[in-house]
Amino acid sequence: MLEDWDQEFIERAYAQAKKSYDEGGLPIGSVLARGSELIAEGHNQRVQKGDPIAHGEMDCLRKAGRQKSYRELTLYTSLSPCMMCSGTIVQFKIPRVVINDTENFGGNEEFLKSRGVEVIDAAHPASLELMARFIREKPDLWNEDIME
């Protein structure tokens, strides 16, 4: 169920995706929050830093720094988490994930749910549109990012 403050972070995750797109990178952004409190935000850094592990979610978690616990946090992501990011969500014991787009990429939602993670599909129109546009424009870069 979406809370009142979720919409702001859904928009921030999209804004991070758009920032990365405008930089020539993969348009995938992420936000980490404790209730209505912003902890960190980040975006995919494959192009910008040549870093293959810096998916949006990972860049956000890196920027959040060392945390003693993630059990009260929500991770927002503009695109459904890949297996790397899903494994990280489980390992870090993040209990709640809000996803803007499960159409352009997906498939790990059931894995997350099977490990006790609450998964919410926010179906954010601008995120859906931006990712679809990027995949049309740069299919090679997209395939490299998901190792296809």
Place this chain on the structure above:
Amino acid sequence: MLEDWDQEFIERAYAQAKKSYDEGGLPIGSVLARGSELIAEGHNQRVQKGDPIAHGEMDCLRKAGRQKSYRELTLYTSLSPCMMCSGTIVQFKIPRVVINDTENFGGNEEFLKSRGVEVIDAAHPASLELMARFIREKPDLWNEDIME
């Protein structure tokens, strides 16, 4: 099955773990190789860089930079991969993982095998001893790294 060149990389993964231990960090190291050719090596950077996603395997994959494919590569790690690193191995389609220590930490070997990854337990005595020593010496840091 271990190949002739594996032993060198098993030792290098341990050497990376020992380097991190000597720096005051978590003693977990990793190597990425294509047959007998070294691609990259790295170690846990939680203490050194304050980076919670930089487990040994992740630091190694970051240092390897952008790769078009991992399908001919082996990942060596001084300690059995957590769920983050296991998810990454699956996402990156790394077909073969050699683990120095499955005693001090483990549990994701079956997940990896279920996704088609060849998993080899090298049971490397120095790695087993170093990790056991570290967990005795710094249990709080160890628990933080695995989010317990």
